[in-house]
Amino acid sequence: MGYAMVMGEALIDLLEADLDGGQSYRQAIGGAPLNVAVGVARLGGDARYAGTLSKDVLGERMAAFLRDSGVDSSGVRRVEVPTTLAVTTFEGAEPTFTFYGEPPSYALLTPADLDRGAVAGAAVLYTGSICLLREPFVDAARAAWAVDGPLRVFDPNVRPTLLPDTAAVDALRVLVEGFFATADLVKLSLADVAVLYGSPDPESAAAHILGLGARAVVVTLGAAGAHVATPAGSATLPAPVVDAVDATGAGDSVMAALISRLLAGGRPAGLDAWSEAVRFALSVAGLVCERQGGATAMPTPADLAARWG
Numbered sequence: 001m002g003y004a005m006v007m008g009e010a011l012i013d014l015l016e017a018d019l020d021g022g023q024s025y026r027q028a029i030g031g032a033p034l035n036v037a038v039g040v041a042r043l044g045g046d047a048r049y050a051g052t053l054s055k056d057v058l059g060e061r062m063a064a065f066l067r068d069s070g071v072d073s074s075g076v077r078r079v080e081v082p083t084t085l086a087v088t089t090f091e092g093a094e095p096t097f098t099f100y101g102e103p104p105s106y107a108l109l110t111p112a113d114l115d116r117g118a119v120a121g122a123a124v125l126y127t128g129s130i131c132l133l134r135e136p137f138v139d140a141a142r143a144a145w146a147v148d149g150p151l152r153v154f155d156p157n158v159r160p161t162l163l164p165d166t167a168a169v170d171a172l173r174v175l176v177e178g179f180f181a182t183a184d185l186v187k188l189s190l191a192d193v194a195v196l197y198g199s200p201d202p203e204s205a206a207a208h209i210l211g212l213g214a215r216a217v218v219v220t221l222g223a224a225g226a227h228v229a230t231p232a233g234s235a236t237l238p239a240p241v242v243d244a245v246d247a248t249g250a251g252d253s254v255m256a257a258l259i260s261r262l263l264a265g266g267r268p269a270g271l272d273a274w275s276e277a278v279r280f281a282l283s284v285a286g287l288v289c290e291r292q293g294g295a296t297a298m299p300t301p302a303d304l305a306a307r308w309g
Contacts, residue, residue, distance in 0.1 A: 002123025003046035004259050005075070005150065007141055008033025009106030009131040010051055010062050011084040013294055015095075015248065028248075028294035029065050030086065031106060032129040032157045035249045039256025039298040041070040043284070045263045048118065050075030050144075051131070052108040058083035059105070065295065075115060079108045088248065094222075095248045095293070098161050099130070107134035111143040124262050125150040126255070129157035132175060145179060151262055153185040155255055158192040169195060181213040184267055187255050189220045202227040206234060215267065216274055218258065220251050220285070228278045233271045237278055240308070242286040248293025250285045256298065257281035283308050 009032065014025035033051065040047040049071050053059040055078045062083070066073045084101035107130075119125060125144060131137040145152060156176040163169050173196050180186050186209050194200040197208070202219035206229035209217045219227040225239040261268070261277040268274045284299060287307050291297040299307075 001046065001263050003048055003072075004037075004040050004124040004126060004263060005048050005050060005119055005122040005144070006033050006037040006040070007050045007109070007125070007127040007144055008036075008129045009084075009104070010034040010049075010053055011086050011099075011106050012058050012062075013248065014085055014087045015246075015293070016087075016089045025087070026292070028292075028296065029062050030249065030294045032155065032252045033126065033131070034062070034066070035252035035295045035298065036126055036256045036259065037066070037071045038069045038295040039253050039284075040259050040263070042298040042300050043256060043260040044301060045260045046072070048072040048075060048122070050109065050114070052077050052079045052106060054078070054083040054105040055080055056083055069295070075118065077109060077113050079105055081105050081108070090246075095246075096161070097159055099159075104131075104134055107131045107137040109140045110136040111140050114140050114143055116143070116147055119144045119147045120149040122150040124153060124259050126153045126155070126259060128155035128179070130159050130162060133162055133172070138175070145182070151184040151267055152182060153187065153255070153259060153262070154179045154183045155187045155251070156192050156196065157251070158195045160195055163195070172196070177212055180209050183213075184215045185218065185258060185262070186214045186216070187218045187220070187251070187258065189251050190222065193219060203229075203234065218254070218278055218281075220254055222247070226254070226278050226282060228271070228274050230271050230274055235271060235275050237275060237282065239282045240286040242290050244289040246291065246293035246297070247289050249295065249297050250288050250293070253285045253288040253298055254281040257284040
């Protein structure tokens with residue numbers, strides 16, 4: 001089956017909640033790449049995580065959580081800066097993130113820290129998200145992406161609060177399209193599409209990304225499901241009906257589910273096979289949305305069987 005090498009940020013989400021008529025914040029371990037690594041492991045895949053964790057008490061909690069979740073953390077480097085916090089507020093079930101901590105504890109991995117042999121031996125390499133906005137991590141990600149061997153999967157995971165003006169958006173578009181061009185799979189949200197390309201049009205964005213060289217594109221549409229596009233054609237697939245309480249980590253669970261399918265069967269051949277993988281991923285995301293979000297919401301196969309049959 002092989003393993004997935006997951007590169008990116010790990011941080012602490014402070015999730016807004018009501019408490020006795022006032023506002024409080026619930027601490028949760030998160031960061032999109034960490035969520036993906038945990039999601040792959042929960043689904044039965046071999047996940048290895050590469051990134052930086054603080055040496056503070058929150059970093060210790062994240063390191064222990066990775067171990068307890070079955071994620072190999074031999075690619076982790078510990079750093080002497082406080083753990084980055086993501087304060088998370090909600091409109092309905094949809095989260096908005098504001099980040100605190102400079103320098104960011106999650107973005108200090110260097111190319112010299114990278115185990116290129118472990119990258120080359122992976123079946124799947126994942127990177128993406130906000131860590132790519134910072135050096136030295138972006139250099140480490142580019143070095144890993146240049147290694148031959150694994151299937152390459154990418155998620156831009158755009159956070160508008162980190163993009164102060166149109167110049168920053170333009171720079172991010174150039175950056176992520178460099179990864180899109182050689183990706184076997186690009187997964188992005190409708191909100192990502194709107195920021196990167198100016199309008200929430202998943203069909204045209206997916207076609208554009210395929211034109212850059214990507215082998216497959218999945219655009220998640222929230223409660224409306226997902227659009228999947230391949231050189232052989234495209235389809236829009238509905239999401240299961242759920243009672244959503246928190247969409248934090250839902251997109252990451254889609255990526256984790258797709259990676260688990262890549263580990264089990266390699267790259268799907270054709271639109272029908274990709275559509276089947278996306279339907280599975282939407283069932284995983286639906287269950288995540290029914291739970292309080294973050295990495296702890298990622299389900300196991302037993303959870304899926306209990307919920308969906």
